Amino acid sequence: xxxxxxxxxxxxxxxxxxxxxxxxxxxxxxxxxxxxxxxxxxxxxxxxxxxxxxxxxxxxxxxxxxxxxxxxxxxxxxxxxxxxxxxxxxxxxxxxxxxxxxxxxxxxxxxxxxxxxxxxxxxxxxxxxxxxxxxxxxxxxxxxxxxxxxxxxxxxxxxxxxxxxxxxxxxxxxxxxxxxxxxxxxxxxxxxxxxxxxxxxxxxxxxxxxxxxxxxxxxxxxxxxxxxxxxxxxxxxxxxxxxxxxxxxxxxxxxxxxxxxxxxxxxxxxxxxxxxxxxxxxxxxxxxxxxxxxxxxxxxxxxxxxxxxxxxxxxxxxxxxxxxxxxxxxxxxxxxxxxxxxxxxxxxxxxxxxxxxxxxxxxxxxxxxxxxxxxxxxxxxxxxxxxxxxxxxxxxxxxxxxxxxxxxxxxxxxxxxxxxxxxxxxxxxxxxxxxxxxxxxxxxxxxxxxxxxxxxxxxxxxxxxxxxxxxxxxxxxxxxxxxxxxxxxxxxxxxxxxxxxxxxxxxxxxxxxxxxxxxxxxxxxxxxxxxxxxxxxxxxxxxxxxxxxxxxxxxxxxxxxxxxxxxxxxxxxxxxxxxxxxxxxxxxxxxxxxxxxxxxxxxx
Numbered sequence: 156x157x158x159x160x161x162x163x164x165x166x167x168x169x170x171x172x173x174x175x176x177x178x179x180x181x182x183x184x185x186x187x188x189x190x191x192x193x194x195x196x197x198x199x200x201x202x203x204x205x206x207x208x209x210x211x212x213x214x215x216x217x218x219x220x221x222x223x224x225x226x227x228x229x230x231x232x233x234x235x236x237x238x239x240x241x242x243x244x245x246x247x248x249x250x251x252x253x254x255x256x257x258x259x260x261x262x263x264x265x266x267x268x269x270x271x272x273x274x275x276x277x278x279x280x281x282x283x284x285x286x287x288x289x290x291x292x293x294x295x296x297x298x299x300x301x302x303x304x305x306x307x308x309x310x311x312x313x314x315x316x317x318x319x320x321x322x323x324x325x326x327x328x329x330x331x332x333x334x335x336x337x338x339x340x341x342x343x344x345x346x347x348x349x350x351x352x353x354x355x356x357x358x359x360x361x362x363x364x365x366x367x368x369x370x371x372x373x374x375x376x377x378x379x380x381x382x383x384x385x386x387x388x389x390x391x392x393x394x395x396x397x398x399x400x401x402x403x404x405x406x407x408x409x410x411x412x413x414x415x416x417x418x419x420x421x422x423x424x425x426x427x428x429x430x431x432x433x434x435x436x437x438x439x440x441x442x443x444x445x446x447x448x449x450x451x452x453x454x455x456x457x458x459x460x461x462x463x464x465x466x467x468x469x470x471x472x473x474x475x476x477x478x479x480x481x482x483x484x485x486x487x488x489x490x491x492x493x494x495x496x497x498x499x500x501x502x503x504x505x506x507x508x509x510x511x512x513x514x515x516x517x518x519x520x521x522x523x524x525x526x527x528x529x530x531x532x533x534x535x536x537x538x539x540x541x542x543x544x545x546x547x548x549x550x551x552x553x554x555x556x557x558x559x560x561x562x563x564x565x566x567x568x569x570x571x572x573x574x575x576x577x578x579x580x581x582x583x584x585x586x587x588x589x590x591x592x593x594x595x596x597x598x599x600x601x602x603x604x605x606x607x608x609x610x611x612x613x614x615x616x617x618x619x620x621x622x623x624x625x626x627x628x629x630x631x632x633x634x635x636x637x638x639x640x641x642x643x644x645x646x647x648x649x650x651x652x653x654x655x656x657x658x659x660x661x662x663x664x665x666x667x668x669x670x671x672x673x674x675x676x677x678x679x680x681x682x683x684x685x686x687x688x689x690x691x692x693x694x695x696x697x698x699x700x701x702x703x704x705x706x707x708x709x710x711x712x713x714x715x716x717x718x719x720x721x722x723x724x725x726x727x728x729x730x731x732x733x734x735x736x737x738x739x740x741x742x743x744x745x746x747x748x749x750x751x752x753x754x755x756x757x758x759x
Contacts, residue, residue: 458487464561
């Protein structure tokens, strides 16, 4: 039994050894001249036959390697795992400041030779108040007590505020950085950015973890970290001020009154916590006005950009939808730009574009692209041209305005089926002069005779007078009867308006339950438009947004209710043609349409 167990242990060792392929170097990122540091090479097995390490440039070799090993067993769900490692430690002394590469190690394991990675290290100048020669633990000892009293000197802990540009144009990105410098151990640090007058502010990497790096500053070696970074976009010209910020720090320092004997028996602590308020300096930024003249179609974009435009489809039926996509890409104040204006033919409808922001904030501003999707609906057949879409931005590097333009778009629209009530735009047709009321004047001799006296008082005159009087009376009677009939029709249309709208709403409700999207929105549009047509006694062919608003105002309807009606109408029209899932908004639009018809019925 013991032989079998022994053989199993040997087999396990051989398997573990065969998979040992990793050697890792561990060393501090920085040290200072005269400081001792330890460089460790960790091998993930204990079956190491030999290790060889090259020279340490910039350092003096003191001693090593010292060896330590570690082994552990773990059982999870009945399965046992085993891990072991051996660490070889070399102690070296920093001699000369500069950037150096620590050598890799060559390790022989199970008859095979494997190599470790190498590592970079920075040797800083000796600190003016350094205790580096007494330190043999690397970077962690850089945090030390600032003195014998229970206070923290402003030279031991401070935060700087810097901007990457001193002069910029309006809307040009500026990077504001708050950097921490410390010689002490910080337990807690807090501070909030104040409101900045005249700036649009975006925080950069707000969730990034602080990582201390070491830097020689004014003759002392500090642990440094980027505390906060903000990208600022100045909104006005002139000298703008970035105010100072106060940070509250909680620092751990040595306790000068601690008795080591009492500490050993739990009677005190060798360290104590003190509070320190750190105030950053205020900064001033010179913001220049954009050069004149500013183009009338300036988008407000400042930076460097490109633009593309696509129209799909290029062939469709009247009252179908086309999608125009404009993509603005680049770097700058992208979150503040205005959508380009699309110039469409007069009998087209174009809706407010849907914006999709695909940008990320970087030190030089928002980087990426913004997609503008326009829904375009042609109302009549024909061949149309949509002018190029223009995007005007300001390039602060060249200090000039730049105009980007897409290609010209061509749209072939076939004469489609006219949907009753599907348009809210008045179809305007050009007038033609069919004939002239001024004819050719024939030349030649003219014979003039005085016929006035012979005609006045004659039988012909009397008969003509009586005939015209009777004709005028007849016309009056006809107009009176027509006006009365029109009034009756208007009253009938007024009375039936609510009833007809109610019927259409019931039909729309059934279509809503059956999820018949297209038929639902068409029926809802008919209910909205036919109701107003009947109530205001105006034909559907003469119905437009402008005259509906004027007539409703004349009938005493409130501006709020008129706006609600227009909003529901536009939402209903947009939902028919908008990309995406219109079913999600059907219930909401139906409820809004029903409410606005009821409210109009009460007012009218």
